[in-house]
Amino acid sequence: MPRPSEALALVAGLMAVAALAQEAPPAAPAPAAAPALAKPAAPRVSQVTPVKERVLVVGALAKRTGETRFLTLKPGQYIDFAGIRITARTCETTPPWEWPKLQGAFLQVDERLAGQVKRVFSGWLYAESPSLNVMQHPRYDVWLKSCTMRFPDGPAPRPPSSPAKKSPAAPDKAALN
Numbered sequence: 001m002p003r004p005s006e007a008l009a010l011v012a013g014l015m016a017v018a019a020l021a022q023e024a025p026p027a028a029p030a031p032a033a034a035p036a037l038a039k040p041a042a043p044r045v046s047q048v049t050p051v052k053e054r055v056l057v058v059g060a061l062a063k064r065t066g067e068t069r070f071l072t073l074k075p076g077q078y079i080d081f082a083g084i085r086i087t088a089r090t091c092e093t094t095p096p097w098e099w100p101k102l103q104g105a106f107l108q109v110d111e112r113l114a115g116q117v118k119r120v121f122s123g124w125l126y127a128e129s130p131s132l133n134v135m136q137h138p139r140y141d142v143w144l145k146s147c148t149m150r151f152p153d154g155p156a157p158r159p160p161s162s163p164a165k166k167s168p169a170a171p172d173k174a175a176l177n
Contacts, residue, residue: 054148057144059142064139075091084120088105104126109137
């Protein structure tokens, strides 16, 4: 058990601390935290990428040799590959705020055989559905990998909603009895 003089000293000390706490001036507002270095914002885009500046990546396969290449083109350019000429005409992609995300390109494929040029494909190819519009050829396969273009700022992207319909709530057993 503490001695009376020690107990009085302890009580006096506690009262002094309580008095100081009551008389203390209001706390100064905390200094504002230094602003965090933000990543530079992406440049604001005021219009959709012009067709000539879009970039598309096309996959090509020569079935006889098994050679596969991924070719990067801009609309209006062409590349010769294993006896065919792949010409990019345009490419399109849905804006980031639309769902589903789709990419398509209009391509023309010409085959050079025995000094003659024959158009073997002219149409749209889609990256997400390569079987939707297929280039059917016994010696070559061509497919779209991607189309890159910019869009002006729009609404925030929304996640896809489920296409499945919700079933009605189960009836209450108490209501059935």
